[in-house]
Amino acid sequence: MREVAIIGVGAHATGQFTEKPLKELGYTAIWGALDDAGVKPADINVAYVGNSIGGLLTGQEGVRGQVVLQHSGITGIPIVNVENACASAATALRGAWLEVASGAVDVALAVGVEKMFIGDSARTIGALSAVSELDLSQMGMQFTTSYAIHPKINLKARMKEYGWTLADFAKPAVKNSFNGSLNPLAQHRRALTIEQVVQSRIVVDPLTLYMCASISDGAAAAVVCSADLAKKFTSKTPVRIASCVLRSGVYRLPDDNRPDTAATTAQAAYEVAGIGPEDLEAVELHDAMAPAELMLYERLGLCGPGEGPKLIDDGITMLQGRVPVNPSGGLCSRGHPVGATGLLQIAELVWQMRGEAGERQIDKRPKVAMAQNQGGLLLGQDSAVYSCTILKT
Amino acid sequence: MREVAIIGVGAHATGQFTEKPLKELGYTAIWGALDDAGVKPADINVAYVGNSIGGLLTGQEGVRGQVVLQHSGITGIPIVNVENACASAATALRGAWLEVASGAVDVALAVGVEKMFIGDSARTIGALSAVSELDLSQMGMQFTTSYAIHPKINLKARMKEYGWTLADFAKPAVKNSFNGSLNPLAQHRRALTIEQVVQSRIVVDPLTLYMCASISDGAAAAVVCSADLAKKFTSKTPVRIASCVLRSGVYRLPDDNRPDTAATTAQAAYEVAGIGPEDLEAVELHDAMAPAELMLYERLGLCGPGEGPKLIDDGITMLQGRVPVNPSGGLCSRGHPVGATGLLQIAELVWQMRGEAGERQIDKRPKVAMAQNQGGLLLGQDSAVYSCTILKT
Numbered sequence: 001m002r003e004v005a006i007i008g009v010g011a012h013a014t015g016q017f018t019e020k021p022l023k024e025l026g027y028t029a030i031w032g033a034l035d036d037a038g039v040k041p042a043d044i045n046v047a048y049v050g051n052s053i054g055g056l057l058t059g060q061e062g063v064r065g066q067v068v069l070q071h072s073g074i075t076g077i078p079i080v081n082v083e084n085a086c087a088s089a090a091t092a093l094r095g096a097w098l099e100v101a102s103g104a105v106d107v108a109l110a111v112g113v114e115k116m117f118i119g120d121s122a123r124t125i126g127a128l129s130a131v132s133e134l135d136l137s138q139m140g141m142q143f144t145t146s147y148a149i150h151p152k153i154n155l156k157a158r159m160k161e162y163g164w165t166l167a168d169f170a171k172p173a174v175k176n177s178f179n180g181s182l183n184p185l186a187q188h189r190r191a192l193t194i195e196q197v198v199q200s201r202i203v204v205d206p207l208t209l210y211m212c213a214s215i216s217d218g219a220a221a222a223v224v225c226s227a228d229l230a231k232k233f234t235s236k237t238p239v240r241i242a243s244c245v246l247r248s249g250v251y252r253l254p255d256d257n258r259p260d261t262a263a264t265t266a267q268a269a270y271e272v273a274g275i276g277p278e279d280l281e282a283v284e285l286h287d288a289m290a291p292a293e294l295m296l297y298e299r300l301g302l303c304g305p306g307e308g309p310k311l312i313d314d315g316i317t318m319l320q321g322r323v324p325v326n327p328s329g330g331l332c333s334r335g336h337p338v339g340a341t342g343l344l345q346i347a348e349l350v351w352q353m354r355g356e357a358g359e360r361q362i363d364k365r366p367k368v369a370m371a372q373n374q375g376g377l378l379l380g381q382d383s384a385v386y387s388c389t390i391l392k393t
Numbered sequence: 394m395r396e397v398a399i400i401g402v403g404a405h406a407t408g409q410f411t412e413k414p415l416k417e418l419g420y421t422a423i424w425g426a427l428d429d430a431g432v433k434p435a436d437i438n439v440a441y442v443g444n445s446i447g448g449l450l451t452g453q454e455g456v457r458g459q460v461v462l463q464h465s466g467i468t469g470i471p472i473v474n475v476e477n478a479c480a481s482a483a484t485a486l487r488g489a490w491l492e493v494a495s496g497a498v499d500v501a502l503a504v505g506v507e508k509m510f511i512g513d514s515a516r517t518i519g520a521l522s523a524v525s526e527l528d529l530s531q532m533g534m535q536f537t538t539s540y541a542i543h544p545k546i547n548l549k550a551r552m553k554e555y556g557w558t559l560a561d562f563a564k565p566a567v568k569n570s571f572n573g574s575l576n577p578l579a580q581h582r583r584a585l586t587i588e589q590v591v592q593s594r595i596v597v598d599p600l601t602l603y604m605c606a607s608i609s610d611g612a613a614a615a616v617v618c619s620a621d622l623a624k625k626f627t628s629k630t631p632v633r634i635a636s637c638v639l640r641s642g643v644y645r646l647p648d649d650n651r652p653d654t655a656a657t658t659a660q661a662a663y664e665v666a667g668i669g670p671e672d673l674e675a676v677e678l679h680d681a682m683a684p685a686e687l688m689l690y691e692r693l694g695l696c697g698p699g700e701g702p703k704l705i706d707d708g709i710t711m712l713q714g715r716v717p718v719n720p721s722g723g724l725c726s727r728g729h730p731v732g733a734t735g736l737l738q739i740a741e742l743v744w745q746m747r748g749e750a751g752e753r754q755i756d757k758r759p760k761v762a763m764a765q766n767q768g769g770l771l772l773g774q775d776s777a778v779y780s781c782t783i784l785k786t
Contacts, residue, residue, distance in 0.1 A: 001495060049492055050454055055448035061520055062445055063480040063769035066641050066776035075775035076654070078639040080484055081437040081476040095488075101396060102495030127454055246471040248459050261469070377457035382468035383459035 001101040003227035005238035006391070008037020009347035014187040014218035014335025016117045022051070022058055024066035026113040029219035033109070037223035038234040041074045044223070045105035048080045048095035049114040050088030052375075056127035056196070057118050068113055083339070085375025086286065088112060089183035089220065090246065090342030090387035096224050097244045106226050113219035114337035124215055128338065155206050155291055162306035164294070166206055170197035171312040172293035173211050173332050179319055180329025182360035187216050187335030197290075210312060211290040211332065218337030220344040240351050242390040243272035248376075251384040261386050262299040262374065269388035270301075271368070277301035280323050281366035282352050284345035286374045287330040297325075300372060324362050327352055339374070345371040352391075353393050367393050396620035398631035399784070402740040403431025407580040407611035407728025409510045415443045415444070415451055419435040419461035419506040422612035422733075426502070430616035431627040437616070438498035439471045441488035443505040445732035445768075450511050461506055476732070478768025479679065481505060482613065483639065483735030483780035488615050499619050505737070506612035507730035517608055521731065541704070548599055548684055556698035557687070559599055564705040565686035566604050566725050572712055573722020575753035580609050580667035580728030582768040590683075604683040604725065611730030613730030613737040616622070632743050635783040636665035644777040655692040655767065655780050662781035663694075670694035671718050674743050674759035677738035679767045680723040690718075693765060717755050720745055735780060738764040746786050760786050
C-alpha cells in the first residue's frame with residue numbers, strides 16, 4: 001500500500017443556510033479543496049461522497065454525489081455515494097484513501113455534505129432516528145434522550161460511578177465554545193461559562209441545551225494523492241494519512257462483555273500508525289453531546305476511567321494544552337452537519353498542522369493528530385459505526 | 394494489485410415479498426453466499442452493502458447495511474453503505490474487489506438488497522425518480538417515459554433511424570422471457586411470444602408492459618477473496634474478476650459531442666481485462682426496458698449500429714448462441730430490485746461459469762463473461778452511472 005497525503009481541504013461554514021441546496025453547500029467545500037490542493041477537476045480520478053439523510057430530507061435519494069459533483073464541474077469519473085450515519089464523511093475519506101493507497105488511482109476526492117435545515121425540525125430529528133428495521137422495543141427515543149436517560153448507560157450512571165457533576169458535563173462545552181468563538185466557520189461563535197451551560201434549558205435531564213450539538217447545514221472536502229506526487233500539485237505541507245480505520249460494532253453497555261468498538265477502533269488506528277495516545281498533539285473527536293467527550297477521552301486512551309474532567313481542569317485538552325481536543329469548536333460549537341462532520345474534523349486538523357488556523361491556531365503546530373468520528377449508536381445493537389484517522393506531517 | 398476471485402454467491406428470489414423487510418431479503422442472499430464460499434461470518438474482513446431507495450421506502454435511512462448484516466450475524470468489521478442508483482450492487486462489488494485487490498484485507502463481502510413493494514407503487518416510482526436537486530425543466534417524467542418519448546433519444550428516434558419496428562423492440566423481451574422461464578429465482582417465469590409482448594398494454598408509446606422491468610424485491614451477495622486463497626475455502630471453481638470498472642458521466646444524446654459513458658466504460662473494462670467483445674461467452678446486461686438491450690449491444694461492441702435485432706434473429710445472443718445475453722432472464726424477466734441487480738447479474742454469471750445454472754445452463758460453459766449495469770440516467774445530465782465487470786475462469 002502506498003503512502004497517501006491530504007494536499008487540500010475545503011469547507012462550507014456550518015449553520016443555517018436555508019436558501020442553499022445540497023449541491024451549493026458542496027460546491028464551496030469542493031472548490032475550496034481543489035484550489036487549496038492546486039488541482040483541476042480533470043486531475044481527480046475518483047470521488048467518494050458522504051451524506052446521511054439527504055434522501056429523507058431533500059428527496060434526493062439516488063446519485064446524490066453525482067448531482068453535487070456535476071454542479072462543481074466534476075464528471076466522467078467513478079463516483080461512489082457512501083452512508084455511515086455521522087461517520088459518512090469519514091467513510092468517504094477512507095474510500096479515497098484506499099483508492100490511492102492501493103495504486104488504483106493517483107488523486108481522489110472525498111466529500112461530506114449535509115443539509116439538515118428544511119424548516120421542519122421534527123422531520124430532521126425523525127430522519128436522524130430512522131431505524132425502522134431495528135428492534136424498537138428498547139428504543140423509541142431519539143439520540144439525545146437515549147444518551148441521557150437509558151437506564152444502563154452514560155450520564156446518570158456516570159454521575160453515580162465517577163461522582164461527575166453537571167459542571168463536569170459542561171466543561172467540554174465551555175472549552176469547545178471558546179475554540180469555536182475563534183473559528184469563523186463555526187456555527188456558534190460565543191465563549192460560554194460553566195454557569196451558562198448548566199443553566200441553559202434542559203433538553204433531557206441531565207443534558208442542557210449548550211451540551212448538545214445543533215441541527216446544522218455544512219460541507220467539507222479533501223483532496224488526497226499519492227504522497228510522492230504531493231509536491232507536483234502544491235508547495236503546502238502535505239499531511240500524511242498514517243492510518244484510517246473504520247469499524248462497525250457494539251456501543252458497549254456496562255453489563256456487556258463484548259469489546260467496545262470505540263476503543264478497539266482507536267487501538268487499531270494507533271497500531272497501524274505505530275504510535276500511542278501519548279504521541280497525539282491534536283484531536284478532533286465526536287462530542288455530539290458534551291459529556292461524550294469525557295467518555296471518549298477514556299476510549300482513546302487519553303486518560304483513565306473517570307479522569308476526563310480533570311484533563312480539562314488541568315488544561316491538557318485546552319487549545320494551548322498538551323493535546324488540544326476539538327480546536328475547531330467540536331460538534332457543539334463548530335457544528336454537526338452529520339454527513340459532513342468527519343471531513344470538517346479532517347479540514348480543521350490539516351489547517352492546524354499547516355499553521356493556517358488563524359486565531360485558534362495551536363501554538364505548537366501539531367505534527368501528529370487524530371480525527372475520531374462515530375455514528376449510528378443504537379443501544380445494544382451491532383450497528384454503531386466508529387472511525388479513527390491519524391494524520392502526520 | 395492482487396488478483397481477486399469470487400468464491401461464493403447467493404440470491405434471494407426476485408418478486409413480491411410483502412411480508413419480508415430489507416434484512417430478511419438480505420439474509421437469504423448473504424447466507425447463500427457464505428455457504429457457497431465455505432466461509433464463516435468471522436472470515437469476512439469487510440462488507441459493502443448496496444441499496445438505493447430504502448431510505449424513502451422503508452424509512453431506514455441510516456446504517457442500512459449494519460442492520461442487514463447484524464441480522465445475518467456479521468458485525469465488528471468495516472461496513473460501507475453504498476448507493477449508485479441501479480448500479481448500487483455493482484458499486485458494492487467494486488468496493489469489495491478493491492479491498493482485496495489492494496491487499497487491505499483477504500476476504501470481503503458484497504451485498505445488494507432492495508425492497509420496492511411497499512403497497513404503494515406511486516411512492517416506489519416516486520423514489521426511483523427522486524431527483525430534486527437536478528434541473529427538472531426537461532424532466533418531470535419518470536424513467537419509462539423519458540426512454541420512450543424524449544424527443545432527442547431512443548425509441549422513436551431509433552425506429553426512424555434504423556427502421557426498427559415494435560416487433561424488434563419485443564425481441565429481447567421474448568428471448569429473455571424464455572431464459573427467465575427456466576430460472577426458479579426469476580420474477581416472471583413464462584416464455585412470451587412477439588405477439589404477446591407487442592400486444593400487452595401500452596405503458597408509454599411505444600413501450601408495452603412486457604418490454605418493461607417490474608417493481609421487484611430481491612437481494613444478492615458475493616464473497617470475494619484473494620485468488621491465491623480461494624482453494625483454502627472451497628473446491629468450487631473460483632471466478633476471477635478480470636476488471637471491475639465504474640464510471641459516472643453522460644448518457645449521450647444524438648447532438649451531443651461528449652463521449653458516451655456506456656461505451657467508454659465497456660472499453661475500459663475490455664482494456665483492463667485484456668480482451669475484446671469477441672471474447673465474451675456470456676453477458677448479463679441492463680435491459681430495464683427491452684429496447685435498451687438492442688442499444689447496449691452496440692455500446693458493448695457486440696454489433697454495429699442498428700444490428701441489434703439481427704443478433705437475436707441469428708440466434709447469437711440466445712441461450713445457446715455464440716454469446717448468450719441475459720441467461721437469467723434479465724431485468725424484465727429475472728427481475729430488477731434496483732439496488733440488488735448488479736449482484737444478481739454476477740450471481741447468474743458465476744453459476745453459468747461453474748455449470749450450476751440448471752435448466753438454463755449454457756451448454757458451452759462460459760469462461761469469459763461480462764456483467765453490465767447502469768443507473769441514474771438523467772437526460773443530458775452528467776449523472777448517469779455505468780459499471781462493467783469482466784469475469785474469467
